[in-house]
Amino acid sequence: MSNDSPHFLSREATVAGPEFSRWLVPPAAIAVHMCIGEVYGFSVFNEPLSRLLGGAAHDPTRDWTIPQIGWIYSIALVLLGLSAAVFGKWVERSGPRKVMVASATCFCSGLVLSGIGVQQHWLWLVYLGYGVIGGIGLGLGYIAPVSTLMKWFPDRPGMATGMAIMGFGGGALIGAPLGVTLMSFFKTATNPGVASTFFTMAGLYAAWMLFGAWLVRVPAADWKPAGWKPAATGSKAGPGQAVSVDTAWKTPQFWLLWIVLCMNVSAGIGILGQASLMCQDLFGVSAAVGGGFAGLLSLFNMGGRFFWSSVSDLTGRKTVYAIYFLLGALLYVSVPWTQKIGSKSLFVAVTALIISMYGGGFATIPAYLRDLFGTHQVGAIHGRLITAWSLAAIVGPQLINYISTAKKKAGVPAAEAYNSTLYLMSGLLLIGLIANLLVRPVDARHHLKTQP
């Protein structure tokens, strides 16, 4: 290789030739997202991690407790948000390939370190590996393909990012059964097989993520889809005028979208987090059926990401968020009614629709940011916005759990205890609706003087 050749990982090396099909970029993005989405399947390791020394049963004197293990997941989520916010500008500067490789390195080496931590029974190493280093990999991988996809699909930015973020949702559907399958393969009478599972997953995920990194390309500066005529910048259908990330987060539009995302996440937790128990308590079904219900919601969560973000390309982002919030609020208050009339099918249909819109809310946010701030640093701006999700994902479940537990302890029937939470969720969605309706185009004084 001559010294003039751009480095394989550099942005210059990823500029696509004229023959490159843009439809190769979504599988590259999905390959990365569906691997890092494994974090949502982490709960399958909770119970095995709590009996590493006890063997068949938890040894309360030596084994890790479930709350201690829960911190692994929480640290990873916090680091996801922080790294997306902190490294956003570097992500934009470096291009998607280098960031995807960095993400794969962090995420997979985090899994390996955690495997060693499990073998040695060093909890601090699992916190450092899966939580800190793996969490940084999650944040990098999450925002890596966002702006690249929108540059390849200026005619359908919602659909493009929706596909990648759908992959993240699908990661749990793959990661959880994969973890269970591998543990049942590696387990012995005295060892639940967690460490070997982590090592194997690290290898598998590294292969998929590096494949995505190899496949990804950025379009040439003058590239545009065949036959596509760009809408005027700043028009309803076109991207916003370019705004830098350092300026964007000081605008009211950024914080209104921050509220939109935060309310969307907090409300979604109302159903997702309590899905299994709610189904059991409201309709008297078994724990296995309740678990199946939670799995079904995950499916709609994933499908909604693609469907609703694609719809947003036709309706506009503000309209589709108004649908999420208004229809979502109505559906939330109708959940107690489905229980009252005793219709399990209607209950499943209503909650599935709610969750599909919740997933849609996540997947449509990057395109909404692009409409307001342009594609220049949209990945970095998206990274900072993800802090809304981090906060809601950590604080929201605690708040909801506290309310429903307090109600039940006070002797309120289970069904009514859920009602309070559902009405609260509905109120949160209305706050999100107001924030969405207040969004206006960014003031011209914030636009970059020299458009990229």
Add this chain to the structure above:
Amino acid sequence: MQRLLFIIAWILVITPLSWGVARSIQRSMPLFTTGTPIQTPQVGAGPTNLTHPTAPSRP
């Protein structure tokens, strides 16, 4: 070459996703097939697990 790469790339991402989706559907089938009678919760009936922490959502 581009076409072959296109096919391989999509197969590599669709296969694991389809596996996950199939597992999820398989797991949720009892929801529609068990025919469990719908029960109205009794007043004072306690939850099955008060301390169960709610799971964080997905970004």
